[in-house]
Structures are given as C-alpha cells and as structure tokens.
Amino acid sequence: MAYCFVLAATVNRTLVLFDDTNLWKYSGDTWDTVFKPIGKCNRSHFEVSEIVHWDGSDQKDRIIGLPIIDDLINKPEQVPLSFPKQISETLLKHHSNPPVYFISQFIWYLMRSSDRMREILGKAEAKIPFRKGPIVGIQIRRTDKLKTEAVFHDVAEYMKWTEHWFRIQELRNDSKIERKVFIATDDPNVFKETREKYPNYKVYGDSSVAETAQMNSRYTDSSLYGVITDIQMLSKCDYLVCTFSSQVCRMGFELMQVRVGDAGHLFHSLDDIYYYGGQQAHEEVVVLSHVPRNNDEIELGIGDKVGIAGNHWDGHSKGTNRAHGKTGLYPSYKTKELWRIIDFPLFDKL
Structure with missing residues (x-):
C-alpha cells in the first residue's frame, strides 16, 4: 500500500483501495475497520x-x-529508497536516513486508526509505562520466517544487545536505569523464557497476540488487531532490537521516525539492514580504496559504486562492485550511502 501511495503522489493521481472486502487476506473485515479511509x-x-x-x-x-x-x-x-530532491537538503540536514523518514510519512497516513482500533491501541498502551523511563522494543518473529527468509535467533541474542543499549544509557546519564522491555512475537514461549532467564527485566507484551499470530490463526480479525498493536507499540519504544527481515519490525522502525524525528540509529538488527520490499537497488559509493586480503573480499576503488546486499555486523558488508561486477566482502567504513535523490514534481511548489 505504501508504495502505491508513493506512485500515486508521483503521477499526481488519487489512490483508491479496490474491493478490499474480497481481496484483503488479513481479515474478513475491510480496511476501514482498523484504519481511516484513504480518501473520499x-x-x-x-x-x-x-x-x-x-x-x-x-x-x-x-x-x-x-x-x-x-x-x-x-x-x-x-x-x-528514493526521496525528493526538492526537500533533500532539509532531509539530509535533519535525518540520518532520509529514505526511511520519507516513506514513514506515507505509512503513518495509511495507518491512521479507526475509532475501534484507537480504542484497542489505547488499552494496550495503558499497560506499558512508556513515559516512565526507557523501554527497549524486542520483536522476535519465528514460525514461517524460519522456513523461508531467516535463521533462528535465541532470546539471548536479543537480550545481549538490549543490555548493551541500557549500559550505554547508564554511562551517558551516570545513573542506574530500570530494565524494561516490550516484546512482540509470534512465539508465546518467548515471554516465559525471557522472564525466567532475565529476572532483573520487567517484560511487557501480550502473549495472546502471539497466540493469534500462529499460522492457523494468522489471517483472522484478532490477529490483525494484534499485529497492528505490536507495530504501534514497537514504534513507541526508545530502541528496537529485532531482525529487519521481519516487516513488523521495519514498520515499527518506520513509524518511530514520525514520533521521534531522527530515529535512524535507534535499532540493532540481528540480520538484515533496513530495506523496503521491492525497492530500487541500494547502493553505496567507495570513499577509501581497498585491496582484498583474502578470496572472500573484493577490490574497491574510490568512486566505485557498490550494490550492498547486507551488513555482517562485524565491520564488514557484502555487496557487488558495479565497476568490475565481483561480489564479496569489504570493510563497511570504506563506503558511504549513495542516496537516491529524485525529482518529485509534487514538491515543486514547496
């Protein structure tokens, strides 16, 4: 839906959701049951x-x-991952990841809550002390993802980076911080495991939502309400630890940009870098040359364009050097983003 909205804006057309009752697989209800109408x-x-x-x-x-x-x-x-050249100077000045901020505005508008959904979200938020100290949002998706797109990550991996973030905040503030996490997951066992292994953490989240996310109940009304709630609650957290292979976490991260402004750095992904499904090629430009030290690495020349496939989170990224077509590892610090700054006529009069 978000990409459709962007295209509608690109060609100056009205976006209409077609026949959502029959084609929207997420629920037997319509779009307007959980979100406000897109337009008139x-x-x-x-x-x-x-x-x-x-x-x-x-x-x-x-x-x-x-x-x-x-x-x-x-x-x-x-x-x-394009964003308008007409507002690029402002975006680059105020945000560390302009493409995320730009698409987040479209997603925020599409996800404006209906009265019913607003009531559900209000009850969920009331159970989580968001304004009483920092909370890390943890999103753990398993079930179908483990068969197709991702590998298993133990709760300990998520908690490692969660604790890392809390300790950094304590050093910055020179004071102890109560450990609190909000967990969104499709595995109900995660809540019990986290509470047993990390008794110094207060764990928030709804295990009944995890139950509805099981494959045999995923496309039901209750599951739809649950996943929207998880996304919105993740967006209200102070930091996210998740796998960006999961769209739930990416959407929480996107909506966080609207709430915070520049939240481009407020995450740790255990697998993928941020991406938008079906995006244009994500490219970087080389700022420091590199001579391969082993057969896994590729040569980089200053000014070369590199199509990045992923960050290994160990100081290296994997990508394809457009100059010679070879794919391999390279030191992440030797490249920088090659932003896709594109003309959007819609913004000409700003």
Missing part, C-alpha cells in the same frame, strides 16, 4: 472494466491498477 474516492467511482494495468509513469488511462511491488514493470525511479 472509492470503488463506486469507477467500473472494473476501466482498470488498465500499470505500464509506466506516462500512462494516460483514467484508472490504473497496481500489482504487488515485486510484479511492477517499468518501475519508476521514485520507488523507495
């Missing part, structure tokens, strides 16, 4: 026969249908 236009304003598949930004057809981002042909350059 809806399905009644056009006929199905009018819909023409997306073919590019210059299309003149009245109604254009968008597929999931992975199936999008002639992908426009404005797709994430």
Whole structure:
C-alpha cells in the first residue's frame, strides 16, 4: 500500500483501495475497520472494466491498477529508497536516513486508526509505562520466517544487545536505569523464557497476540488487531532490537521516525539492514580504496559504486562492485550511502 501511495503522489493521481472486502487476506473485515479511509474516492467511482494495468509513469488511462511491488514493470525511479530532491537538503540536514523518514510519512497516513482500533491501541498502551523511563522494543518473529527468509535467533541474542543499549544509557546519564522491555512475537514461549532467564527485566507484551499470530490463526480479525498493536507499540519504544527481515519490525522502525524525528540509529538488527520490499537497488559509493586480503573480499576503488546486499555486523558488508561486477566482502567504513535523490514534481511548489 505504501508504495502505491508513493506512485500515486508521483503521477499526481488519487489512490483508491479496490474491493478490499474480497481481496484483503488479513481479515474478513475491510480496511476501514482498523484504519481511516484513504480518501473520499472509492470503488463506486469507477467500473472494473476501466482498470488498465500499470505500464509506466506516462500512462494516460483514467484508472490504473497496481500489482504487488515485486510484479511492477517499468518501475519508476521514485520507488523507495528514493526521496525528493526538492526537500533533500532539509532531509539530509535533519535525518540520518532520509529514505526511511520519507516513506514513514506515507505509512503513518495509511495507518491512521479507526475509532475501534484507537480504542484497542489505547488499552494496550495503558499497560506499558512508556513515559516512565526507557523501554527497549524486542520483536522476535519465528514460525514461517524460519522456513523461508531467516535463521533462528535465541532470546539471548536479543537480550545481549538490549543490555548493551541500557549500559550505554547508564554511562551517558551516570545513573542506574530500570530494565524494561516490550516484546512482540509470534512465539508465546518467548515471554516465559525471557522472564525466567532475565529476572532483573520487567517484560511487557501480550502473549495472546502471539497466540493469534500462529499460522492457523494468522489471517483472522484478532490477529490483525494484534499485529497492528505490536507495530504501534514497537514504534513507541526508545530502541528496537529485532531482525529487519521481519516487516513488523521495519514498520515499527518506520513509524518511530514520525514520533521521534531522527530515529535512524535507534535499532540493532540481528540480520538484515533496513530495506523496503521491492525497492530500487541500494547502493553505496567507495570513499577509501581497498585491496582484498583474502578470496572472500573484493577490490574497491574510490568512486566505485557498490550494490550492498547486507551488513555482517562485524565491520564488514557484502555487496557487488558495479565497476568490475565481483561480489564479496569489504570493510563497511570504506563506503558511504549513495542516496537516491529524485525529482518529485509534487514538491515543486514547496
């Protein structure tokens, strides 16, 4: 939905959610049950026969249908991780990761809560002492992810980085800080394990939400309410420890940008770097040359472009040097972001 919203803004069109009752697999209810309507236009304003598949930004057809981002042909350059050149100077001055901040505004608007969802979120937030000292948000996704996209990470790995963050805050503030975490997970056993192994931590979170996230109940109303609640509660935490292979954590991180401003550094991912599914190539530019020290590394020349595949979180990243096409490891500090600063006509009059 967020990428559709960006494309609508790119081509100055109105975004309409089509037939969400039948096609929205997350629940038997409609979009408006949990979120506010996207706009005033809806399905009644056009006929199905009018819909023409997306073919590019210059299309003149009245109604254009968008597929999931992975199936999008002639992908426009404005797709994430791009951000507008018209406001790039301001974004680069005030945010450490402008693409995240930019897309977060679209996601925040789409996720404006309905009255029912606002009530649910209010009850959940009332159980967590967000304004009474720092809380680290931990998101642990297992079940289906372990079969397709990610590896198993023990609770101890999450808690290692959680404790690391708390100790840094104590050094900065020269005072003891009460240990508190909010846990969002699809594994109900995580709550019991964390409380038993880390008795000095106060653990918040709802195990019933984890129960609804099981594969046999994931696409139900209660599961939908639960995952939205988890995302919103994660966004209210002071720091996130998670796996960015999970979209739940990435969305919590994105919404955190709206609440905090520059929260680009307030996370530790146990696996992926931040990405937006279906994004344009994430590239860096080399600022220090590098001669490979073993067969796993690649050569870097100043000014080379590197398509980054991931950060190994040990001082090295993996990527492909566009200059010679070789893929391998390289010292992360020898490159910097090559931001995708793109023209967005929508912002011309700002």
